[in-house]
Amino acid sequence: MQDEEELGPLPPGRHGFSREQVEAHQRERLIAGLAEAVAEHGYNAITIGHITRAAKVSRRAFYEQFESKEECFLAAFEIVIAHMGELIGEAIAPIPDWPHRVTAGLRALLGFLASDPALARLCLVDSLTAGPAITARFGEAIAGFRPLLEPGREERRSPRPLPDSTEDSLIGALATLISRSIAAGEAERLPQLLPDFVEFVLMPYLGPDEAHRLAREAR
């Protein structure tokens, strides 16, 4: 198989790479191997053997990079979250007004999750079930969406401030729905939810009519 050829072990000895380069390369391969193994079996069912087999590196190489499967998972999670953050950042950067930034950010997020259901699953399904340290990290990561929503508070016509928990509830609500769709094998259909999500998220800040108008526009 072509893939196996490409992913074969680095020949020992004189391949001209520095130790650092080999190690960085192995780390990447292990992370990709973990993603592959998680996609196939789910995080809780995989062993370090699954990861090293998928990455085609030795068990020793694994332990040179990571102390545990959990640490390897966290490394993978961080990479995907960082990538998602970049995609969203790029999508919203050119847009001046807040409501359209939210739409663009959500569009980028849902598009990414739909384009790579395996990574979507790793981030939004396995991370919720992979033990307390990873679940805690998940909570922090999704709280990273707060700054995208918070400027909406300044757009409100009502002088009454929204409850402090508004952003967390909105984000948690979307995360729960997204995670369920992915767990049900429907990641590809997530972009269809964009208008619903836009309306839901903008409503507390802009009121129902304006949120509805912007949701229709997002179709």
Next chain:
Amino acid sequence: MSRVAAPADQRRRILRAAAALVAKRGYQDTTTELIVRRAKVGYATFYKHFADKEECLLALFDEAWGRTEAAINEAYEEQPGAWPQKAAAALRTLFELIVADPLLAKACLVETLSAGPAAVARYGAGLKAFDPLLRPGRELNPRGEQLPATLEDTLAGGVLWVAYQRLIVGEAEKLPQLLPETIEFVLSPYVGEEEAVRVATEFLGSATEPA
């Protein structure tokens, strides 16, 4: 009292032990051995009731969720007044049940997510139980049918997320303080913010006082 527990009692003890263990150690680290030891029953008794640990946890979830669903439906039905009051009463009851038994709530709402596809599917189906309690809110909204089709799912997800967040940090007792904002969060899309705040204020503090 007879020395040999009746089967129903054995089953209850096993489920009770499983809930406590799963809430404390997580599903993966809870073994059948730990469950039988804590429940003070033999392996044979365990296997008479459940094929394996997964079946035991699913039974735990089904029974707890069945009771919860019945209680929130009852609260909804019995609450006098219009839909906003009824929905708020259902939310209050949900939070009260979680606070009354945080271990069971944690086992069901947090740990089921790590207990395999069958448990994850149960959790998803559980969210659907909110649908009949929320959907009538659309009738109070002039644009009710045009509200997002996923609104009820999303709101139910938001409510469980609030509970989930408190349960993972072991602060279930703080949930009643979050009741007013949760009521506001759930009612606003249907009846508008002003009415939602009014109803939420009515329920302020009523979660902590005995009814």
